Amino acid sequence: DTAVSQTPKYLVTQMGNDKSIKCEQNLGHDTMYWYKQDSKKFLKIMFSYNNKELIINETVPNRFSPKSPDKAHLNLHINSLELGDSAVYFCASSQDTRGGGANVLTFGAGSRLTVL
C-alpha cells in the first residue's frame, strides 16, 4: 500500500558504472520529482515531470537522465557515476504543481547511492 515506492533502497557501485533508480506512485498524482539530498542534508530539486512531460530541469550534469513512461512512474538513470554523485535520492509526487495543498509532496523512502 506504499504511496511512493522507489527501488533500490541502497546502491553501492564503482566509479564509471551506470545505474538506475525506479520510482512509482499509486496516489493518482499528476506530478513527480527527483530530489538529491547530500551529506549536509540539503534537498535539491533535480527534475520534475507533470503528466509525463518535463517541467523542471535544474542544472544537473547530463549524465542524469529521467524517464517517465507514464504519470505513475519516474525513473532516474545515471551514466558514468562519479564520487560526487554519492547521496540520497528521493522521489516525490504531488497532486499538481500549483496552489498550496495541491503541491504537498509525498516522498519515497529514498535511495542511498554510494560511489566507490
Next chain:
Amino acid sequence: GQNIDQPTEMTATEGAIVQINCTYQTSGFNGLFWYQQHAGEAPTFLSYNVLDGLEEKGRFSSFLSRSKGYSYLLLKELQMKDSASYLCAVMDSNYQLIWGAGTKLIIKP
C-alpha cells in the same frame, strides 16, 4: 537570489515547548511548507501557510508573517520521537519550492 534561513541545530527538553524559526527572501510567494524528516527517512508534510497568522494542528502550530518574510514552527509537549530535522520550504512566484537546509532538533529527557 532566493534564500531560506533556519537555525542549524536546536536542543530542547522532553515536555517543553520549542520554536523553530524560518526567514525567507524569495521572488514572490505562494505558500510556506514545513516538513519533518527523521534520520534516515523521507521528509513528511507537517503544515502549509499561505495567509498571515497561526495554523494549529495538535501539538504542532505554524505561524506566518508575509510582510516580515518570517515563519515559525511551534512544537508543544515535546516527545522523544520529535527528535528530527525540520525543513522549511517556500513556493516562489513560479511555483517552485525553495528549501532551507533544515533544523536538527535534539530532544533530551
